[in-house]
Amino acid sequence: MDWARMPIRGIAFEYNDEAKQIDAQILELFRQRKAVAGGKGLFPEMETIEQWSAEFGLEATEITFILSHLNEARPRRHFWDESGGLIGVLPIMKTTLEGDVEYTLTHAMQYEKYSIVTLEVKYFKETVSPVNIQPELTLAVQGDADYEVDGHGARGGGPHLQLQFMVSPPLPKDLSNVSFSLVPGSSGFIRPRLEEVVLDKPVSFQ
Numbered sequence: 001m002d003w004a005r006m007p008i009r010g011i012a013f014e015y016n017d018e019a020k021q022i023d024a025q026i027l028e029l030f031r032q033r034k035a036v037a038g039g040k041g042l043f044p045e046m047e048t049i050e051q052w053s054a055e056f057g058l059e060a061t062e063i064t065f066i067l068s069h070l071n072e073a074r075p076r077r078h079f080w081d082e083s084g085g086l087i088g089v090l091p092i093m094k095t096t097l098e099g100d101v102e103y104t105l106t107h108a109m110q111y112e113k114y115s116i117v118t119l120e121v122k123y124f125k126e127t128v129s130p131v132n133i134q135p136e137l138t139l140a141v142q143g144d145a146d147y148e149v150d151g152h153g154a155r156g157g158g159p160h161l162q163l164q165f166m167v168s169p170p171l172p173k174d175l176s177n178v179s180f181s182l183v184p185g186s187s188g189f190i191r192p193r194l195e196e197v198v199l200d201k202p203v204s205f206q
Contacts, residue, residue: 033070041071043183061136064184084112090171092117094180100125101133114168116152119182123159131159134184136184139165143178 038044044067046060053060090108097103102122108115123133141147152164171178 008128068184086111105186108171110170117165117167119163121161134157135157137182140181141167145169
């Protein structure tokens with residue numbers, strides 16, 4: 001059976017020579033970009049993304065989704081199962097205001113093998129109806145070490161969220177040579193819409 005022609009949800013794949021030529025060009029450009037990046041994560045400033053959005057008629061979220069997937073995924077270190085014990089708490093307290101949103105890196109729980117950094121996100125704009133912010137961002141850490149960052153959890157809802165990120169190796173006590181930034185996440189921009197099942201019927205236990 002030709003797997004490329006197997007229907008998905010009742011729709012068979014279609015392909016033609018024009019699409020094939022475009023795809024070949026995309027793959028060649030992807031090969032060139034990998035060579036230019038040299039294994040480093042390259043990502044443009046938001047100003048450039050907004051410029052391209054207007055120029056090409058694409059949503060900024062589409063552009064960030066595509067470009068974030070052009071960077072090569074690095075092999076993940078296997079340190080999640082063994083934290084090595086809690087050492088202490090490292091104050092960070094870095095706050096920035098972007099539009100109507102306040103972002104605060106409050107602190108890091110310091111373990112022997114990694115740090116867990118907490119980010120507070122607050123939306124201040126007054127609205128008639130309730131809002132639920134959905135940050136499609138991840139933490140980027142730059143310094144003397146090659147830091148690896150992974151999402152560790154989130155809680156809250158509405159206009160106030162708390163996000164946590166696991167950083168390895170652990171952050172140093174002196175943060176003067178460490179910079180933090182929030183960048184578009186690599187997997188959150190285009191995700192399937194899930195069917196919502198509402199449970200609102202009375203239930204009796206016999």
